[in-house]
Amino acid sequence: MTQIFHPRFGLVVKLTLLALLALASAAVLAWRGLTNEAHRVGEAVEQPVPFSHKHHVGDDGIDCRYCHDTVETSSFAGIPPISTCMTCHSQLYTDQAVLQPVVESWQRGVALHWNRVHQLPDFVYFNHSIHVAKGVGCESCHGRVDRMPLTLRTQSLSMEWCLDCHRAPQKYLRPRTQVFTMGWKAKDQEKLGLALVERYHIDTRRLTDCSVCHR
Amino acid sequence: MNTPLLAPRETFATLTDRVSDITLERPTGRLWLLAFALSFVLTAWLGAGIVWLLAKGVGIWGLDMPVAWAFAIADYVWWIAIGMAGTFISGGLYLARQGWRNALNRYAEAMTVFAVSVSGIFPILHLGRPWFFYWLAPYPDRMGLWPQWRSSLFWDFSAIVAYLIVSVLYFYVGLIPDLATLRDRARTRGKQVFYGLLAIGWRGEARHWQRFETLNLLLAAMAVPLVFSVHSMVALDFSEGLLPGWHSTIFPPFFVAGALFSGFGMVLVLGIPLRHFFGLGDFITERHLDNLAKLMLAAGLFVDYSYASEMFNAFYSGDRYEIAHAMQQLTGAYAWVYWTIIGCNAVSIQALWFPRVRRSHAALFAIALLVLIGMWFERFLLIVSSLYHDFLPSSWGMFYPTFWDIAFLAGSIGLFFLLFLLFVRLLPLLPMFELRKLRARLEREGA
Amino acid sequence: MTRPTARDALRTRLGDSRGPRYWRALEEIIEQPAWRSRLHEAFPQLARLEPALDRRDFLKLIGASLALAGLGACSRPPQEQIVPWVRRPDQLPPALPRFYASTLACAGDVAGVLVETHQGRPTKIEGNPAHPMSLGATTPAMQAAVLELWDPDRSQGPVHDGVAASWDAFRAEAGRLAARFARDGHGLHVLGGRLDSPTLAAQRDAWLARFPGAQWHAYEAIDDDNALAGARLAFGTPLRTRHRVDRARVILALEADFLGSQPGSLRHARDFIAGRDPASEEFNRLYVVEASPTLTGARADHRWALDSAHIGMVALELGDLLGLPGVHAPQASGMSARRLRALARDLADQRGTSLVLAGRTQPPWVHALAHLLNEALGNVGHTVDYYEPAEPWVSSADGLRELTRAMAAGTVDTLLLLDGNPLYATPVDAQFARLLARVPHRIHLGLYRDETALACQWHLPRSHALEGWSDLRAADGTASPVQPVIAPLYDSRSTHELLAMFLGDTQSPRERVQATWHADDDAWRASLQSGVIPHSAPPAQHPRVDDAFLGHIPTPADQPGLELLFAPDPTVWDGRYANNGWLQELPKPLTALTWSNVALVSPELALAHDLKNGDALEMRIDGRHTQAPVWVMPGQAARSVTVWLGYGRRHAGRVGGQLGFDAYALRTAAAPWRVDGLRVNRTDAHYALATTQRHHAMEGRAPVRATTLDAFRTDPAIAQGHAQDPPSLYPDRLHGDYAWGMSVDLNACIGCGACTIACQAENNIPVVGAAEVERGREMHWIRVDRYYEGDVRAPRIHHQPVPCMHCEHAPCEVVCPVGATVHDAEGLNVQVYNRCVGTRFCSNNCPYKVRRFNFLQYSDLHTETLKAQRNPDVTVRNRGVMEKCTYCIQRIETAHIAADKAGRRIADGEVLTACQAVCPTQAIVFGDQQDPATAVSRQKASPRHYTLLEELNTRPRTTYLASIRNPHPALEDDA
């Protein structure tokens, strides 16, 4: 009888098996990475006009509600009509090239198409007004927009992420007066949070119910 | 019947040569090619069905409200039940030290592996959104969700996964020594490499044998509770429901018996032709067939008993819905199915009381076939008869199978035989090392 | 020996199925060769089992379904965009729905509505509580108006000689015609429909003045000629009748379907049920004499089946017994003296609080007689009064006759067809198609390019009722404004605008309507907000009946043969809603049929001709003939065969074409409602009928609990099962701040099916098509079950709406392997579509079978207009997921958020489920059952309260109140 395999062949076989295993798991991870978000966290989104929250919020100190004026009344925070932009930009920087699309939109009356940054699936029913009313700061989900030259997402917006707050809102709640302030910090978040849960009558029993977000 | 379990003329050498030559030397027969072609066509039909199903949805089947489960689930239960006998023969009879199992367990196990694999197709494709089947498995997902542990479907999912993995490995481990034999006897380089790789360098060293035997014993000891539990889980898929006819505690044993019953049927349906075409009379003797027939009869009688007790319980319970369900079975729209089942599973097997019938291969084959048919109808009736007339008369309905329901049933049979025919060509039909062991034992007993 | 006749055979078999015992499916009584048919049922030959590849009609219906739909989940979602306003219109935040008061005229009835709009898209119709003929309720047809608005098959632009044209082109044409007929209007004919819009009436007068000699005809396939002609017989003038059902203690309906197909049904139903509260002393009693069962008959305490021809005789015999001078029946009605005497005494005892109604199918003299009886019983001014219709009544039959005569004579030069489909919807003997071809200039205004449109040179798209200004007058004479809730989707005009074009009237549409009412802007705005024009209803009159008509009452020729009856289709009416998927798929009351009409035959007839449901029946009546599928109707009068109009459309659109059979082919202008001498014979052909309920017997399981008033008064708990819930092994899980529950009062439900279609509109429930319904795959979240009880010839009929029960110990939840259906803290059994993988075990395990599964891609993801119709607050389900009633969770959550923001509790009645809101009789009550003060808690405290299948101990949140009948003591045994 003679050898069928070269001495080192055994090693080759074992390595191949390991390689296959690694490949499979890599494929799964890659697939999961791809399927869930339209664009990744921290990835600035291309816009028709390079609108800078940093400039408007950080430098000029314009309140969120000046543009997103339905955030307290409606599920949709509201994307400002061009007329809102024109309140200032009919005087300021009117000749700036970057503002051309806005000016045109205003003159021609054709709408401007912004690209969504915070995008949820259709079966998720998020309501801004209730979150604002219960003391969830803009910053908690949108990050420090006052430091964003170009708007980008800072949170994954995955269900797990939502649950993190819905399971223990006290970790993030702030007084209603501070909802729109950027970079606000509580001295003792845990203590304050629990107090606010009390004060704002937040029924934590149902916060993780499916029906709260899905209909 | 006292014919020896192994023809005396078969020595270590001869039996090894005869069995291994079937795979190594024997040319591919025309009959095999024919069978292969046929099963290939059926499998292709299944393939087309799967594509169409993924494209359109489960609506291509005849499912409706209230009958939201039908053919696919019946097929699933039928196949997984057939799988059971293999494990029982190689595991249960091994523990029971039944020497006659040795000739059978290899192809019976192969049957198990293929039947379980085929059955696994159905529960997945039966989902409304098959591509999410993995949501039944617990894994850290982005939704922070888990399977719903209380559902018998989850229990069944874990049972199938465990059963599939264990039975495949059990089958492979048992093959290793025989693969070594094929490696050593192969003449062409290709075969040497093929079997050499599969045999992973088995040499038959005494200590290796020792560990190998321990493992085999333990696997056997685990395989038996495994199959029983698997079929209990399958039963719970129904008895966890509150439908009249489903909500019953006798289901698990009932299913186990039914599984053995149909399993032995399949073992015979496969064994008799194998024995005939490959001249394995020396190994699969009259006595083997006789024993199988007796086992099938025993299992059958248990099944018949559960039919009886089902009826009795229905009427004894005094529960309106149970009684109505029983009456539906006896006289309702599907009564003809019920009586077919009785004919196949209760009446036909009574012939097995007579040694003459057990000795006639044709009769045995025919009865086994009837049993298989009867058991499929039984699964079908079990599912549909409870669904089509449940609690509120207003929602009563019927089930009408479609072209595609048939396609999946026929296709699955095709796929099973496709795999089995490949097994016949590529792997040893009988466990040579166990036969050698048996030969040695017989000699010792003889001396 | 001699074979007994079929009739005897039936009697003997019926003999043992009488009395309290519930009888089984009809097939079991009229013994079919049972097992063969069952074998067929179980495994029909493969021929029937299409490989679903050549499903043209189906594909057309749902639009090409996207292959591998769900596999989309494996790619990144597309980048969404946000498009802001340039200048935002001054209105509420975009995400909140707004409601506009308007009025709809559907299926011969008029009621005020509130139209819900999302970002300017009308998505849902609610009744207008301020409108006397709605009181917050709507009919199924009104619910479906939204789908009609968004129907992609609507006509979208003017067409001239088959090629696309423009309104300018037509304006020119109109100008020419106007000039031509300005001096002499002869030859200019207009064919309109029911004249129920004051503004239209005004325009009509203007028209006739502007074009002297021009003629205006009005035709409706389903008219109320008999009622008005009857009033003319009785009073000399065609007065309209107002019925005050709520004041009536004893009601006799002579084939009058006042709860169903008659105008004012919504208000009548509310009033009728208001008079049937078992808790109060007052409890009315309803006698119905009719040939074919109607919703009214189904609710009757005594429903007596009698062929339509002899119903008048009953009225006469009754008048005789009541001692009315000059009243005597020339012929016996066949109604037993026992019944008549009891009925007469009952009516006489209730002087002033009784009420006699006659149906539109009865000849004028029966109506006149009804007026006479009401007068004799002193009901005038109490339960009934009369008013002069503000708009002159034009007889539909006369209108058609005059027009066709003129067309035949060739004196019609230009025919303007205002919104109607006479080519299809006219009796065959009018030969409208042939005559129309002779008219030189044919102009059609309509919502669809239908049969008539195709036969005209000019077809002009009409604006939908939700797209234009108008006004309408309801059955009680109340007028209310119609205001646009959306700009016309297509290049269309309203009827008013079209007429204005000819009249050279330059007012804006709004001004025109406002002008009709001489209302200043404030008053006008006020009535737009309330949805009612104040003081618009004509004053009541109490004229004396002139009984001269008694002199010449025709004696019905006592023919042994069959009589053929015509009835509007319960859902598609005269055929105008043929292309409306919601209405097509809404199960028709009593039969649960969808997508087709049938010929209703009595069990006796079925037995005599060995007919079973779906058999093709050949019907001949002097020369006219057609073939129709049979439906064996329990309670149908022995010699009456009823056919529904409205099917057999040839150019209805992609949904409504080629369904059912055309009953107009049997109809004549002279006898639009009933005709004698029908001959039928069975053919071997068979129709596949799509029904949503196949078994109508309760099998002794009593899902519906009913008892008589006397029995209930002696033992109020008679309908109840266990006092409280049976014990359970499981701990009681604590509830949230609210415990939502629902109660359905079966004593109030009249089985109209409005809840089903309202739910469909609210919850984006897809239409699946006839083939799928036939398979049992309809998607309705709330179904109305019908059960028959007792004698096949005179069954008791029960309705039971069944939504999800939201069981506290839900069987469905335990068996779901992925937790896609679970409970929330407030007791809702929630279905999480995006988690569902579609094992369907939940449905198998639901004892109430209320779950619905998307076996295929049912919801249309492509047609833009259909997408625009959807409710944005409800997820659109794709194939492969389970769905079911959610208690309108979107409405609960909206209320929740509003209340939570304000830091208050949700008030009782703040959350109305869609089914609850639409119900004309308020049979459905929803609310927090934890709070004893809420309406739902009070209902659940009633002694009539019971739980469906309570022996299963599923602890449902949806429970029922038993139904109470009030039979005449002397006729207990005689339903």
Added chain:
Amino acid sequence: MNTPYESRPHERGWLARFDDAGALLLAVRELRGRGYTQLEAYTPYPVEGLAQALGPMRNRIPLLVLLGGLAGGFGTLLLQWYASVIDYPINVGGRPDASWPAFIPAALEMTILFAALFGIVGMFFANGLPRLNHPLFDVPGFEAASRDGFFLWLRADDPCFDAALAHDDLARLAPLAIDRVGS
């Protein structure tokens, strides 16, 4: 042609073939008696007592199976409890969060699965498989070991191994053949 008597660099020992299990067993006992420890016996089927005769061996398979079973079973129970009580308690059909009876079936299946996996993997490791290349495969006639050959390998790494003596010791046991292993 070389005689067996001179020793070589790659000496691996001698392989003797016997005609049946009995003879092999005797030979093993004999050689053990002479103090040889590094013996290996190759048979076409498991021969009872042979392994023991070859000297003490460690067979940890049963222990591994036990451990695997425990891990699988309790691991599954723990996971189910954690998921439905700690991580995301949801009201399912009004059942308690920790529905122990319902947790058992899956645990049972996983017990068996993991026990089997541990056992099989353990067997491979303990037996040093896969081992595709082995000196014995060079020995002519060794293929009979998987047919009807009973072989005894006297390993060169045996402390008291001396090529010549060992060969004689083997020859004294009247084997069918003696071959050199390795070269």
